Amino acid sequence: MSNGSLLSRFAEHHLWLARYVERTENLARILDVNETFARDNTGVQDWLPIVHLHADDEAFFAEHQEASAKAVVEFYIADRDNPNSIIESIRAARENARSLRHLISIELWAQLNVFYGWLTDLKKRDYDLRNLSKLCSRIKEQCQLHTGIAEGTMFRDQAFAFYNLGRQIERADQLTRLVDIKYHRLLPKVSDVGSAIDVSQWNALLRSVAGYQAFRRTHPSGMTPALVAGFLLFNPGFPRSLATCVREIRRLADALADDPGLEGKRLPPGPLEHLQEQTIQPIDQVIDRGLHEFLDKVQLNLIELAEAIGNTYFDQSPLDTQTQTQTQGVA
Amino acid sequence: MVEARIVERQGMFKDYDPAGFYCEMLGAAGTGLAHTEALRQRIDRLKLKALQRRAADTERELYNLGITFTIYSQKDSIDRILPFDVIPRVIAAHEWAAMEEGLVQRLTAMNLFLRDIYHDQKILKDGVVPAELVLKNTNYRPEMEGVDLRHGTYIHICGVDIIRDQEGQFRVLEDNGRTPSGVSYVVENRHLMFRAFPDLVEGFGIRPVSTYGLHLRDAMAEIAPEGIDDPQIVLLSPGAFNSAYFEHVFLAREMGVPLVEGQDLIVEDDQVMMKTTAGRKRVDVIYRRINDDFLDPEVFEPSSLLGVPGLMRVYRKGRVALANAVGTGVADDKAVYAYMPRIIKYYLDQEPILPNVETMICREKEALAYTLDNLKDLVVKPVGESGGYGITVGPKSSAEELEACRKQLLAKPENFISQPTIGLSVCPTLTTNGLRPRHVDLRPFLITGSSTWVLPGGLTRVALKRGSLVVNSSQGGGTKDTWVLE
Numbered sequence: 079m080s081n082g083s084l085l086s087r088f089a090e091h092h093l094w095l096a097r098y099v100e101r102t103e104n105l106a107r108i109l110d111v112n113e114t115f116a117r118d119n120t121g122v123q124d125w126l127p128i129v130h131l132h133a134d135d136e137a138f139f140a141e142h143q144e145a146s147a148k149a150v151v152e153f154y155i156a157d158r159d160n161p162n163s164i165i166e167s168i169r170a171a172r173e174n175a176r177s178l179r180h181l182i183s184i185e186l187w188a189q190l191n192v193f194y195g196w197l198t199d200l201k202k203r204d205y206d207l208r209n210l211s212k213l214c215s216r217i218k219e220q221c222q223l224h225t226g227i228a229e230g231t232m233f234r235d236q237a238f239a240f241y242n243l244g245r246q247i248e249r250a251d252q253l254t255r256l257v258d259i260k261y262h263r264l265l266p267k268v269s270d271v272g273s274a275i276d277v278s279q280w281n282a283l284l285r286s287v288a289g290y291q292a293f294r295r296t297h298p299s300g301m302t303p304a305l306v307a308g309f310l311l312f313n314p315g316f317p318r319s320l321a322t323c324v325r326e327i328r329r330l331a332d333a334l335a336d337d338p339g340l341e342g343k344r345l346p347p348g349p350l351e352h353l354q355e356q357t358i359q360p361i362d363q364v365i366d367r368g369l370h371e372f373l374d375k376v377q378l379n380l381i382e383l384a385e386a387i388g389n390t391y392f393d394q395s396p397l398d399t400q401t402q403t404q405t406q407g408v409a
Numbered sequence: 410m411v412e413a414r415i416v417e418r419q420g421m422f423k424d425y426d427p428a429g430f431y432c433e434m435l436g437a438a439g440t441g442l443a444h445t446e447a448l449r450q451r452i453d454r455l456k457l458k459a460l461q462r463r464a465a466d467t468e469r470e471l472y473n474l475g476i477t478f479t480i481y482s483q484k485d486s487i488d489r490i491l492p493f494d495v496i497p498r499v500i501a502a503h504e505w506a507a508m509e510e511g512l513v514q515r516l517t518a519m520n521l522f523l524r525d526i527y528h529d530q531k532i533l534k535d536g537v538v539p540a541e542l543v544l545k546n547t548n549y550r551p552e553m554e555g556v557d558l559r560h561g562t563y564i565h566i567c568g569v570d571i572i573r574d575q576e577g578q579f580r581v582l583e584d585n586g587r588t589p590s591g592v593s594y595v596v597e598n599r600h601l602m603f604r605a606f607p608d609l610v611e612g613f614g615i616r617p618v619s620t621y622g623l624h625l626r627d628a629m630a631e632i633a634p635e636g637i638d639d640p641q642i643v644l645l646s647p648g649a650f651n652s653a654y655f656e657h658v659f660l661a662r663e664m665g666v667p668l669v670e671g672q673d674l675i676v677e678d679d680q681v682m683m684k685t686t687a688g689r690k691r692v693d694v695i696y697r698r699i700n701d702d703f704l705d706p707e708v709f710e711p712s713s714l715l716g717v718p719g720l721m722r723v724y725r726k727g728r729v730a731l732a733n734a735v736g737t738g739v740a741d742d743k744a745v746y747a748y749m750p751r752i753i754k755y756y757l758d759q760e761p762i763l764p765n766v767e768t769m770i771c772r773e774k775e776a777l778a779y780t781l782d783n784l785k786d787l788v789v790k791p792v793g794e795s796g797g798y799g800i801t802v803g804p805k806s807s808a809e810e811l812e813a814c815r816k817q818l819l820a821k822p823e824n825f826i827s828q829p830t831i832g833l834s835v836c837p838t839l840t841t842n843g844l845r846p847r848h849v850d851l852r853p854f855l856i857t858g859s860s861t862w863v864l865p866g867g868l869t870r871v872a873l874k875r876g877s878l879v880v881n882s883s884q885g886g887g888t889k890d891t892w893v894l895e
Contacts (some may be wrong), residue, residue: 083685180661191475341687393684
């Protein structure tokens with residue numbers, strides 16, 4: 079683009095492109111490990127937490143009587159009426175990419191185009207429980223392929239910063255939801271502490287975010303709820319931790335503030351600073367004061383941060399915020 | 410030559426028979442054209458199965474790259490490719506030289522015509538073109554009266570539909586002076602051909618088409634409002650849901666300009682501004698792929714959400730340039746088409762280099778008499794907005810239909826033109842059974858800022874159904890790579 083200016087709408091499309099792909103990757107990771115994850119100590123699987131995780135109770139139970147494995151998997155992989163399903167997320171990612179086709183590399187577009195085409199061709203047997211792990215791996219790999227192509231081909235301008243902002247905001251959002259739901263669910267009864275099922279569930283939680291090895295490097299022995307939650311939220315070296323996401327968001331926000339093409343536009347102080355403060359607390363103190371309340375505040379700050387980005391850079395008058403959001407929801 | 414024909418009868422060309430039509434590969438008598446001989450020999454040596462497999466690969470590549478047009482249903486969108494036929498259509502250098510000259514002549518006259526009818530209207534006062542044909546045409550825009558455009562250019566991007574008749578003569582079938590589409594396929598087809606068929610392409614001097622974006626960008630810079638050195642150019646699209654969206658993407662990418670929608674633009678203080686992350690920035694030139702009707706809800710269709718309120722106000726003051734200009738539709742209308750030879754003569758004092766399809770203007774006595782006498786051999790077409798009587802194809806009409814047509818002609822002769830039926834040229838085309846003749850047309854593209862540049866080649870559309878004359882993509886048409894030789 080000449081003279082370094084970027085249309086607001088393109089900045090928004092970049093942000094949402096990354097968000098939808100990140101959302102898909104997280105969902106595929108969760109579905110992949112849920113088989114182990116969901117099994118309680120009687121061996122019965124429970125897929126309901128995935129529905130809670132996405133706050134989809136109303137939409138899900140409008141279509142289904144119970145949260146059976148089959149129903150939940152189908153709802154989150156292939157349901158065209160569920161805006162949070164993988165197929166709808168990738169459709170939305172592709173629509174955002176479609177609007178950016180003249181700016182992004184042909185490779186980045188073509189990969190998403192083929193990925194979406196492959197998803198639309200999936201048959202019921204492809205997401206049968208027996209094939210679920212294989213399918214989720216494939217979806218996760220496609221998301222990683224996207225990320226790799228983006229890293230390798232995207233022009234390093236402000237658009238790239240908006241793209242990465244989208245990824246980090248979505249990753250922080252997903253991580254905090256996951257910890258919120260799972261922490262409550264996994265808090266062991268006294269009798270279960272140290273039992274095989276208990277350890278395997280914490281193991282699965284870490285695996286769902288590819289964090290088991292990293293956790294073990296930090297904590298060679300022991301696995302308590304507080305240790306795992308503390309690791310996922312505050313470990314500065316783990317790429318999917320809240321602390322890492324917030325640090326990246328800070329870096330990207332500063333890069334935008336310094337971008338000559340943006341003529342000094344910067345985020346107003348507020349949500350981002352609050353997030354930074356939140357990531358430097360000891361986990362025991364957070365748990366004592368209430369982990370759920372803490373995560374709620376993090377979520378609120380993430381929402382306010384996204385709004386601040388919109389107000390600062392996307393030329394949104396309060397009037398069209400609603401239509402913009404709707405457009406993004408379906409676009 | 411003799412040897413080449415023997416090879417033809419053994420290989421891919423063994424059963425090929427143009428059945429009396431002019432063949433783009435073999436010529437009028439079907440015996441072989443010198444400039445296609447080397448290519449025919451190469452094609453002839455290929456194996457049908459291998460060729461079909463490679464053709465299937467090219468179609469999959471088009472699909473994966475999203476070189477598609479999109480059909481929307483309620484819930485989903487379906488991407489369709491424009492079928493690509495792998496056998497190229499070849500045009501000799503001397504043929505193209507005449508074509509280029511003829512196209513530039515015609516477009517020059519059209520721009521002079523538009524400037525005239527929106528200013529002094531001399532051609533109407535001199536009675537060369539009936540005034541009501543122009544002034545009562547729905548595509549005539551009174552808002553353009555007295556508006557001066559840079560270089561007097563109205564039609565900056567023009568696509569002309571050309572056919573070749575049974576004698577091998579190129580003729581103009583239709584002018585497209587509003588928002589002609591298809592050029593992206595010309596360039597993409599060439600890229601595809603080079604990637605998939607290096608063995609066919611190698612060693613021929615084929616004139617390049619990939620400079621289209623550069624020429625377009627230069628022309629857009631030339632028409633910027635006076636005094637602006639480094640203009641901000643944008644491409645205005647109806648959006649990702651438009652079926653031609655791929656082409657808009659292609660053009661924006663080739664020019665290196667933002668692909669904007671109406672919602673990205675706003676009029677402030679008699680300037681068109683675009684909403685950027687750094688605030689609002691002035692826009693100087695808009696290549697718009699939106700029809701006049703939807704451009705500015707304050708002036709045209711009030712319900713349009715695609716356009717920019719206030720745009721016409723800024724445009725009329727010369728503070729933003731639009732390509733193409735508003736109101737060009739009156740020059741490419743069927744009714745005006747019939748007068749093109751006279752329009753060329755009037756402004757340039759030249760005979761047309763590229764003839765029209767012979768056209769009888771039925772409002773004129775002799776033409777009406779001729780049309781009535783030869784009804785069963787002619788195609789009778791309604792002109793302008795004269796109503797939905799439809800086309801009467803003489804050779805395919807019953808006695809009753811011809812009689813109905815006769816009555817309409819006698820009642821309102823000014824609403825009709827008539828033309829002879831034409832045997833469109835054919836080109837060898839890959840089918841499941843091998844190479845078969847299929848009818849083709851050609852749409853060359855012209856870009857005009859301060860002067861006119863003609864893209865060497867154009868979009869060859871091919872009617873893939875046997876015997877069909879309909880080359881439209883919506884009705885079973887495909888495209889071919891079009892080679893203009895050095």
